Amino acid sequence: MVLTLVTMGTAQAETIKVVALGDSLTAGYGLxxxxxxxxxxxxxxxxEGVDAEIVNAGVSGDTTAGGLARLDWSLDPDVDAMIVALGGNDLLRGIPPESSRExxxxxxxxxxxxxxxPVLLIGLEAPGNYGPDYKAAFDGMYPALATQFDxxxxxxxxxxxxxxxxxxxxRARFMQADGIHPNKExxxxxxxxxxxxxAELVARAEP
Known part of the structure; x- marks a missing residue:
């Protein structure tokens, strides 16, 4: 009986731990x-029956540089996958896309x-007021990096x-009053x- 219980326990799948590294959009600012x-x-x-634990590593105001600086803290040995959703504050500050991409x-x-x-990279699109070159460089870095790192x-x-x-x-229906952050809906x-x-990311992380 003891052997049977041990075998059954071993067969159970482990919960996949996914860290969501991001800024206020990830953190849930204003909600x-x-x-x-x-x-x-x-x-x-x-x-949906997906056995995963999502860890909130979103910090309001964080740039891509800030996310990089605290990566070691977020990436503990138990992490199985990561969502990377950074770049919004780089846009707000007009940081050169080359720096964000680096x-x-x-x-x-x-x-x-x-x-x-495995990684899920979530990007943003630059507004047109920075000019076409800035927008092309910023918008293009996400698909390029996704291809580079699969x-x-x-x-x-x-x-x-x-x-x-x-x-x-x-904006009227889905955004908070600041026009930047989504509301609950x-x-x-x-x-x-x-x-x-x-869910696809979790499947990639499963043994």
């Missing part, structure tokens, strides 16, 4: 506890290269909020769109 991206994503995965590449080199962990990709964190191409309607839209890709 009550439980309404942010990570808790809503956790609830979606649980409802920081993201350094993060992916450690996570995907050195540790061999990472899963979602091009724009906020893309699921756009209603029939109407940005004004999206907006986060739900994002999770519904990205949840299957996170």
């Amino acid at each position: 009550p506890q439980g309404d942010g991206f990570v808790p809503q994503l956790q609830a979606w995965l649980t409802e 920081n993201l590449e350094a993060i992916l080199t450690q996570v995907s290269g050195a540790r061999g962990l 990472a899963l990709l979602e091009q724009n964190f906020l893309a699921p909020l756009v209603i029939d191409g109407d940005l004004a309607a999206a 907006g986060v739900a839209q994002i999770v519904a769109a990205f949840g299957p890709r996170v």
Whole structure:
């Protein structure tokens, strides 16, 4: 009987630990506890029967450089996969895309290269007011890095909020008053769109 119990315990799959490394969009800025991206994503995965634990490593105001600086702290030995969602504060500060790309590449080199962990890279799209060259460089770095490191990709964190191409309607319905961060309903839209890709990430991490 003891041998049977041990065998059954060994056969059980281990919960996949996924760290979501990001900024205020990941952290759930301006929302009550439980309404942010990570808790809503956790609830979606649980409802879908995906055995994963999502760890919130989002820090409001963090740039790609900040994410790189605290990567070692976030990437403990138990981590099985990582979501990297950084770049919004680089945009707000007008940081050159070349610097942002270097920081993201350094993060992916450690996570995907050195540790061999699967990654979901979630980007953003630059506004047009920085000029076409800036926008092309910034928007292009996410798919280029995803290809380089064989990472899963979602091009724009906020893309699921756009209603029939109407940005004004999206802001009115899905954004907080600051026009930058999604409200609870907006986060739900994002999770519904990205949840299957996170499930795919978890599947990549399974032994």
